[in-house]
Amino acid sequence: MPVxxxxxxxxxxxxxxxxxxxxxxNVEFPEWSVEKIMAKVGVSNRRIxxxxxxxxxxxxxxxxxxxxxxxxxxxxxxxxxxxxxSPDYFLPATACIVHQQLHLPAKAGAIDINQGCSGFVxxxxxxxxxIAAGDATNVLLITADTYSKFLHPLDKGNRxxxxxxxxxxxxxxxxxxxxVGKMIFGTDGSGASNLIVKNGAMRSPKSADVDLxxxxxxxxxxxxxxxxNGAEVFNFTLESVPSLVRQILEKNNLxxxxxxxxxxxxxxxxxxxxxxxxxxxxxxxxxxxxETCGNTVSSTIPIAIYQAIxxxxxxxxxxxxxxxFGVGYSWGGTVLYF
Amino acid sequence: xxxxxxxxxxADQFDDTDPASITLDxxxxxxxxxxxxxxxxxIAMADENYNKKITGADLRESxxxxxxxxxxxxx
Numbered sequence: 193m194p195v196x197x198x199x200x201x202x203x204x205x206x207x208x209x210x211x212x213x214x215x216x217x218n219v220e221f222p223e224w225s226v227e228k229i230m231a232k233v234g235v236s237n238r239r240i241x242x243x244x245x246x247x248x249x250x251x252x253x254x255x256x257x258x259x260x261x262x263x264x265x266x267x268x269x270x271x272x273x274x275x276x277x278s279p280d281y282f283l284p285a286t287a288c289i290v291h292q293q294l295h296l297p298a299k300a301g302a303i304d305i306n307q308g309c310s311g312f313v314x315x316x317x318x319x320x321x322x323i324a325a326g327d328a329t330n331v332l333l334i335t336a337d338t339y340s341k342f343l344h345p346l347d348k349g350n351r352x353x354x355x356x357x358x359x360x361x362x363x364x365x366x367x368x369x370x371x372v373g374k375m376i377f378g379t380d381g382s383g384a385s386n387l388i389v390k391n392g393a394m395r396s397p398k399s400a401d402v403d404l405x406x407x408x409x410x411x412x413x414x415x416x417x418x419x420x421n422g423a424e425v426f427n428f429t430l431e432s433v434p435s436l437v438r439q440i441l442e443k444n445n446l447x448x449x450x451x452x453x454x455x456x457x458x459x460x461x462x463x464x465x466x467x468x469x470x471x472x473x474x475x476x477x478x479x480x481x482x483e484t485c486g487n488t489v490s491s492t493i494p495i496a497i498y499q500a501i502x503x504x505x506x507x508x509x510x511x512x513x514x515x516x517f518g519v520g521y522s523w524g525g526t527v528l529y530f
Numbered sequence: 531x532x533x534x535x536x537x538x539x540x541a542d543q544f545d546d547t548d549p550a551s552i553t554l555d556x557x558x559x560x561x562x563x564x565x566x567x568x569x570x571x572x573i574a575m576a577d578e579n580y581n582k583k584i585t586g587a588d589l590r591e592s593x594x595x596x597x598x599x600x601x602x603x604x605x
Contacts, residue, residue, distance in 0.1 A: 223562065228545065232567045349566040386586075409559075409566035422566040423586035426573055430583075462567065466574045 198320040198331075200528060201369035203498045204258035205359040206250055207485060210240035212340075212351065221348045229352050230483075234461020238355030238486035241338040247276045248289045250358035251336035255294050258332075258360040266294055271328040272302040273318055275311040275335045275490045277519070278342065279304060282393075290334065301328070308387075309457045309518025311335055311490030312361070313525055317375045319363035329365040334358060335490035339418065342389050344404070346412035350420060353460055355486030359494035370512070373527035374443040376436060383428055383521035386421040426463060428521050434471050436515055440525045451477065451527070452510035453500060457517055458482040458492035479505055490516075497528075506530055531580050531603045533596075539579055540595055543571040554596035559589075576602060 214226040214236050230236050241250065251274055259266055272294075274287040287302035296302070307314045312335050319331035336358035343350050363372070392398045398416055406412050413419050433456070441448055454473050456464060461480060468478045481499040482488075488495060493514050500506040508530055515525035533554070540558075541549040547563045558564060569589055576582045582602045592598035 224565075407566075409564065409569055421586050423569050423573055423584070423589055426570045427583060427585060430573075430577055460567075462570060462574075466578075470577075 196367040196371040198323040199369040201364040202262040202362040205495045206253035207239035208241040212238045235486045237484045240340045241356040246280045247336040251290045251334045252293045254358035254360040268330045269332045271331040273333045275305045275315045278338045310516035310522040310524045312493040313516040323365045331363045333361045337489045342418040344417040353487045357488035357491040359491040371529040375526040376439045377524040380521040386424040387519040390415040444527045451513045453512045455496045
């Protein structure tokens, strides 16, 4: 067991009320049957933010749920980290808006971090660091994204995968909950162009929404929308995730069979199942929970943790390996000691 | 790496396309069932069966299944 420097003492999440079911997709793309989308992507429904609903709105709801469900007084929060790639504005930080809406103490710091599928692990690392340094005692980490707003309506591939959500995680110094183990991080910016929303920031302003083109897999997009080179991103995961898992185990002095539950970023069911087999993880130790919400980017891991606790897959005494990987490319992971 | 076995494994990744209609000369990206998800399944098949990497460029620059086979079998 590690020293309980920082622990995850509570998790909650929020889904927007909008839905995109496989039936909806099948109406728009008749070549994809309802059953086929479910079988391959492992998703039957995605939750979609309303037109006037943004990352801060989802973040506030997730945090309010965390406070209510766990009887947490917001006054104890002394640092807020919001991880998002779809912020409300360029500036100010979404975290400042969320801080105000949650009525957090004025003495609490608030900062955004921009990271995607690895974002929960990165946020957890920063929260743990703040606590280890003695500069914070209760860090509220919120992951919140509305990727649906980045997707072209005709991009059936990405629309079948991504959903919107926010998750709130309380990281504390008081030793309650799951201790956060030693962490592994990694980056390969050569993959930046393989998963990107190119237009809309400084280097490449949003253009007139014309010249829609199709990739070789029949997905429509232009540079105003999210582009994913699925083949390259999949190859990246095949190369990086097995070694990420090995490094997490080594750094925490654990053998693979000592891990009780593995929770990976919930990218899509096919990819997860292939990685599971490649890494030789028994199916009963590999937790997948994305059927009713899709790939919610930085929120997939905390949502899965919440569900695994609720379903009794995670019990007291369990060691849970978490691994995030994706856009950047960026990856990271650790072991949680429940 | 056996050509016919590769072709059979390639064809096995499709659910709705008659395997008999898939040959080494098939322009696979023109198959109605081709999608980004099938592309992932082909990559996984080559990794699992042959320990070979199929890149995005391999898929983009190969017209037929035979051309894809030639690109990766020589590695």
